[in-house]
């Protein structure tokens with residue numbers, strides 16, 4: 364009914380729609396749908412005809428966050444006020460401030476895993492709302508594989524927690540139970556709710572790869588520092604979605620240096636693709652963004668080299684997004700980076716500026732120190 368009202372609003376235009384049903388222009392509260400704002404009270408009042416047989420007049424109910432906002436929110440719509448941050452910022456703010464339980468000083472991973480799973484589904488435009496049995500099976504398996512030691516696979520908690528936090532929705536159940544105590548699982552089993560990301564979150568994540576990458580990187584670096592992040596990305600379907608052109612062919616004079624399959628896999632790991640996407644393929648040292656005929660090109664450079672004898676790990680804090688020139692200079696020790704991210708040209712001893720950073724990708728100074736120790 365809300366969607367039908369929105370459709371009519373689009374057909375008539377704002378003024379005619381408001382006039383037909385007797386509403387004034389909204390001052391504060393709008394529904395955000397497909398990137399456009401709609402007067403929330405008018406839409407709710409008109410949608411009411413599907414339940415009450417006729418549209419409500421403006422004087423028959425009050426608008427605002429506590430009434431119209433609550434109902435529309437439970438249906439999965441995003442209510443914005445004029446002053447609100449745009450949805451990308453609102454979403455990332457929530458991702459940075461998840462209310463996760465703590466176990467032995469470490470944040471639990473139920474909600475982050477649930478979100479990564481949903482991010483992967485949104486990236487592939489998989490169905491937004493799916494039945495509880497399927498949700499339960501998939502999130503349980505992820506908690507078993509990537510949760511903290513001793514974590515019980517209890518997907519009802521993150522689903523309900525994220526619902527009350529405004530990211531998830533159980534559209535058929537406006538008053539889902541609180542995620543505490545033992546009732547949630549029983550309630551879920553009895554009601555078998557379909558659930559998924561709220562519509563505005565899903566729309567944002569299917570459309571905006573940059574937001575998806577930022578959210579993914581933020582979750583990885585906050586909750587999964589000691590996890591095989593590549594394996595996790597691939598597992599949730601986020602390993603193969605950052606398409607990019609093939610690297611340029613190697614120098615013809617050194618055919619023996621043509622990358623082996625193993626090198627290729629390491630360099631273009633899912634994590635490396637994520638980091639490059641996060642930086643929009645812009646070199647963190649010189650700011651160059653190389654453009655090839657079929658897209659931008661950059662390389663993921665490990666600060667502490669992988670494998671023996673260095674034993675570096677393929678984690679976001681150990682990766683840089685570099686142009687090929689600076690990658691070689693860095694790998695061969697012509698460049699080092701100080702803890703304050705000053706880039707040093709070791710041949711002259713002069714600083715070359717400061718490493719460029721983006722939100723969601725923090726460099727681990729331990730790895731910078733290790734790299735400096737090599738040279």
Ligand SMILES: [Zn+2]
Nearest residue numbers: 646649686689
């Ligand atoms: Zn560069």
